Amino acid sequence: MRGRRATINDVGQAAGVSPATVSRVLNGSAPVDPALAERVLEAVRALGYRPNAAAQGLARGEWGTLGVLVPDLGNPYFPDVLKAISAAVQASGRRVMVMESDERPERERELAEDLMRCCDGVLLCSPRMDRSDVVDLAARRHPMVLVNRIVQGLDVPAVSVDFFGAMTLVCGHLTKLGHRRVAYLSGPPSAWANTERIRAFEAARAFGLDTAIIPCGATSQLGYDALPKALGTGATAVVTYNDLVAYGAFTRLQEMGVEVPGEVSLIGFDDLAREHLAGFQVTTVSVSRRSLGTVAAQLLVDLLAGRHDSEPRFLPVELQIRETCAQARV
Amino acid sequence: MRGRRATINDVGQAAGVSPATVSRVLNGSAPVDPALAERVLEAVRALGYRPNAAAQGLARGEWGTLGVLVPDLGNPYFPDVLKAISAAVQASGRRVMVMESDERPERERELAEDLMRCCDGVLLCSPRMDRSDVVDLAARRHPMVLVNRIVQGLDVPAVSVDFFGAMTLVCGHLTKLGHRRVAYLSGPPSAWANTERIRAFEAARAFGLDTAIIPCGATSQLGYDALPKALGTGATAVVTYNDLVAYGAFTRLQEMGVEVPGEVSLIGFDDLAREHLAGFQVTTVSVSRRSLGTVAAQLLVDLLAGRHDSEPRFLPVELQIRETCAQARV
DNA sequence: ACCGCCTATGCAAACGCTTTCAGAAGGAGG
DNA sequence: CCTCCTTCTGAAAGCGTTTGCATAGGCGGT
Numbered sequence: 001m002r003g004r005r006a007t008i009n010d011v012g013q014a015a016g017v018s019p020a021t022v023s024r025v026l027n028g029s030a031p032v033d034p035a036l037a038e039r040v041l042e043a044v045r046a047l048g049y050r051p052n053a054a055a056q057g058l059a060r061g062e063w064g065t066l067g068v069l070v071p072d073l074g075n076p077y078f079p080d081v082l083k084a085i086s087a088a089v090q091a092s093g094r095r096v097m098v099m100e101s102d103e104r105p106e107r108e109r110e111l112a113e114d115l116m117r118c119c120d121g122v123l124l125c126s127p128r129m130d131r132s133d134v135v136d137l138a139a140r141r142h143p144m145v146l147v148n149r150i151v152q153g154l155d156v157p158a159v160s161v162d163f164f165g166a167m168t169l170v171c172g173h174l175t176k177l178g179h180r181r182v183a184y185l186s187g188p189p190s191a192w193a194n195t196e197r198i199r200a201f202e203a204a205r206a207f208g209l210d211t212a213i214i215p216c217g218a219t220s221q222l223g224y225d226a227l228p229k230a231l232g233t234g235a236t237a238v239v240t241y242n243d244l245v246a247y248g249a250f251t252r253l254q255e256m257g258v259e260v261p262g263e264v265s266l267i268g269f270d271d272l273a274r275e276h277l278a279g280f281q282v283t284t285v286s287v288s289r290r291s292l293g294t295v296a297a298q299l300l301v302d303l304l305a306g307r308h309d310s311e312p313r314f315l316p317v318e319l320q321i322r323e324t325c326a327q328a329r330v
Numbered sequence: 331m332r333g334r335r336a337t338i339n340d341v342g343q344a345a346g347v348s349p350a351t352v353s354r355v356l357n358g359s360a361p362v363d364p365a366l367a368e369r370v371l372e373a374v375r376a377l378g379y380r381p382n383a384a385a386q387g388l389a390r391g392e393w394g395t396l397g398v399l400v401p402d403l404g405n406p407y408f409p410d411v412l413k414a415i416s417a418a419v420q421a422s423g424r425r426v427m428v429m430e431s432d433e434r435p436e437r438e439r440e441l442a443e444d445l446m447r448c449c450d451g452v453l454l455c456s457p458r459m460d461r462s463d464v465v466d467l468a469a470r471r472h473p474m475v476l477v478n479r480i481v482q483g484l485d486v487p488a489v490s491v492d493f494f495g496a497m498t499l500v501c502g503h504l505t506k507l508g509h510r511r512v513a514y515l516s517g518p519p520s521a522w523a524n525t526e527r528i529r530a531f532e533a534a535r536a537f538g539l540d541t542a543i544i545p546c547g548a549t550s551q552l553g554y555d556a557l558p559k560a561l562g563t564g565a566t567a568v569v570t571y572n573d574l575v576a577y578g579a580f581t582r583l584q585e586m587g588v589e590v591p592g593e594v595s596l597i598g599f600d601d602l603a604r605e606h607l608a609g610f611q612v613t614t615v616s617v618s619r620r621s622l623g624t625v626a627a628q629l630l631v632d633l634l635a636g637r638h639d640s641e642p643r644f645l646p647v648e649l650q651i652r653e654t655c656a657q658a659r660v
Numbered sequence: 661a662c663c664g665c666c667t668a669t670g671c672a673a674a675c676g677c678t679t680t681c682a683g684a685a686g687g688a689g690g
Numbered sequence: 691c692c693t694c695c696t697t698c699t700g701a702a703a704g705c706g707t708t709t710g711c712a713t714a715g716g717c718g719g720t
Contacts, residue, residue, distance in 0.1 A: 007675090007676055007677085008676065008677060008678095009676080009677095017699080017700085018699070018700045018701075019676085019677075019678090019700095020678080020679080020699075020700060020701080020702095021698090021699065021700075022677095023677070023678060023679085024678095024679095024698095024699090027678085029678080029679085030679095030698080030699095031697070031698070032698075032699085033697095033698065033699085036698090036699085048470070050443065050446070050447055051447070051676080051677070052388070052447070052675085052676050052677070053384075053387075053447040053448040054383075054384045054385075054387030054388040054393065054448070054675085054676080054677090055384075055388050055675070055676035055677040055678090055705090056676080056677055056678080057383075057384030057387075057677090057705090058382070058384040058385050058388050058675090058676080058677070058678090058704095058705045058706065058707090059676075059677040059678040059679080059704080059705055060677080060678065060679095060705085061678095061705070063384065063448075065448070072409075073403065073408075073409035073412055073413065074406075074409040074410065074413065076404075076406070078403075079403040079404040079409075080404065082403055082430070083403065083404065083430070083432065086430060086432070095429070095441075095444055096429065097427045097428070097429075098403075098427070098428040098429075099425070099426065099427075099428075100412070100413070100416060102413065102416075113380065114425055116380070117380055117381070117382070117383040118383040118384070118393075118395070118448075139378075140378065279609050279610065280609065337705095337706055337707090338706065338707065338708095339706080347669080347670085348669070348670045348671075349670095349706085349707080349708090350669075350670060350671080350672095350707095350708080350709075351668090351669065351670075353707065353708060353709085354668095354669090354708095354709095357708085359708080359709085360668080360669095360709095361667075361668065362668070362669085363667095363668065363669085366668090366669085381706080381707070382705085382706050382707075384705085384706080384707090385675090385705070385706030385707040385708090386706080386707055386708080387675090387707090388674095388675045388676065388677085388705090388706080388707070388708090389674080389675055389706075389707040389708040389709080390675090390707075390708065391675070391708095
């Protein structure tokens with residue numbers, strides 16, 4: 001029995017003015033006689049009036065909402081990014097709507113389209129969808145920004161961690177420690193972050209590194225499962241897609257009685273360990289997730305303001321040397 | 331230069347039918363000649379038409395979106411709940427919109443109102459806002475469901491963990507282990523989950539437990555900071571608001587050279603440790619976060635369907651006895 | 661062959677807001 | 691005192707869908 005909500009007409013009637021005036025008072029879009037304005041505000045309070053967002057969206061041609069799509073809210077990487085996005089977006093007077101694809105690339109496309117239908121702009125975080133899907137979405141000409149994914153030949157603003165540089169740093173470090181044979185527990189196959197890491201990993205062959213790539217994923221369970229295959233390659237160091245995977249691998253290594261870093265060195269990515277994997281002092285590569293979010297949001301806000309920046313931004317990374325790496329045994 | 335998006339009129343024109351027919355084809359709301367329908371779908375594809383969500387919302391009087399408000403996406407408790415909510419809501423053919431208040435009770439009210447303006451129903455997860463704010467929101471007569479918060483005398487569907495029972499379980503366990511003086515590192519003061527824990531904690535005095543309450547919070551940093559005060563009370567066991575706090579406290583205890591559980595026992599809540607605080611084998615109280623989300627979503631969906639269930643549901647908890655508790659030293 | 665009925669379609673009126681445009685009222689300047 | 695501006699207000703036209711209502715056919719029954 002929720003009685004019809006008050007509309008702008010009701011307010012106008014109550015205040016003895018036209019709905020147009022109410023709108024002007026509420027939005028400050030034109031000067032209004034202070035006495036009238038007071039009457040209007042009074043009526044608004046009395047009726048508990050709240051503008052209908054759909055009607056506003058329709059009339060204004062915009063929703064005042066920005067959408068963000070992430071693959072997995074359970075991955076501690078994303079909340080940090082989201083918080084930064086939220087803060088930046090709210091500073092621009094808009095609200096944020098978050099959706100999650102649950103690591104299912106085939107759902108991403110649909111969710112993104114959904115977001116486009118009710119948001120002024122969309123932020124795609126680490127999208128796992130096919131390149132062709134990204135291209136299709138971009139063809140919608142709906143404001144969109146890519147995070148952690150660069151699509152060649154697509155004129156869409158993007159910000160990403162320098163994954164190639166990160167992996168290069170890792171391989172360089174391992175090389176200096178004397179490792180010659182290294183295995184990589186790779187991430188979700190459709191993640192650009194993963195293909196870039198692989199590209200850099202393979203490039204390291206030029207420096208005499210013998211590389212092996214083991215299909216894995218993005219969770220500790222998958223790392224736990226895949227580790228033995230990595231060891232089977234005779235690698236003296238294992239690099240993982242992220243720290244969650246590294247933790248799974250680490251657990252398995254301990255169970256197998258393999259010393260870390262004595263016998264095998266281990267390096268992760270994303271620096272998730274310190275806050276989220278207590279006591280796991282893994283050597284890893286860090287990047288400011290807050291910056292990532294802030295820049296992403298800024299790019300989208302700029303885009304909506306007509307400032308299109310098609311040059312992808314890359315955020316620098318830093319190698320965090322902790323306790324899971326050591327000189328290779330000869 | 332994104333040219334005006336195709337509208338239903340454009341589609342109708344292209345297919346040589348009225349917009350009404352297009353609507354009927356797309357929604358299946360009335361029978362349409364198969365040949366016409368085919369032409370319409372063809373035109374939809376050709377024009378890349380997507381219905382404008384605001385217009386639909388306005389015309390239908392509903393958005394097809396449910397909103398969820400959580401205090402902190404960084405707290406691993408919530409992603410699990412959200413995933414379950416998402417799944418259940420999507421099964422009902424709606425989408426989910428998530429917002430975060432960043433643990434600021436004063437923002438919650440505003441965000442919730444925002445959600446109400448663009449969602450058919452709102453799910454308030456562990457709201458920290460004042461009782462009076464909850465009451466005001468409920469007075470809006472907008473479909474709403476409370477998660478982890480029971481407000482006396484409010485006829486709003488709610489589902490919650492049985493926090494009182496949980497703390498009772500904890501105190502009973504500690505009593506059996508011979509502990510007589512226990513400190514509680516309490517959570518966000520405005521969290522109902524916290525006041526309930528405190529209520530049960532105080533009730534344990536009746537069983538001879540000497541209780542001390544130390545203001546703390548919901549993060550490991552706060553646990554780290556507050557621990558010394560807890561020790562200062564001469565407690566032989568420390569109970570914390572959640573496992574994150576427990577971890578912070580644990581770290582501090584180690585730094586102070588205090589043995590756990592030899593000298594001090596430690597119990598957390600929420601069972602966040604196994605997945606999110608790897609290797610931290612804390613005794614804790616667990617509840618199915620997925621159930622919590624599923625039930626919450628179901629309550630809201632039911633509410634929208636006119637089935638109002640005002641009896642609060644309580645989810646049972648389970649004591650997970652792990653390695654941070656031991657017999658009290660005499 | 662006519663009548664009624666049912667089905668599939670179009671017309672037009674909402675839905676609640678913003679915004680353009682025109683007009684009223686009032687003040688200043690000639 | 692008239693005219694011209696300025697300032698504020700109201701009327702009305704959208705925004706893109708859905709949906710109730712009216713209608714145009716087609717069909718079967720008589």
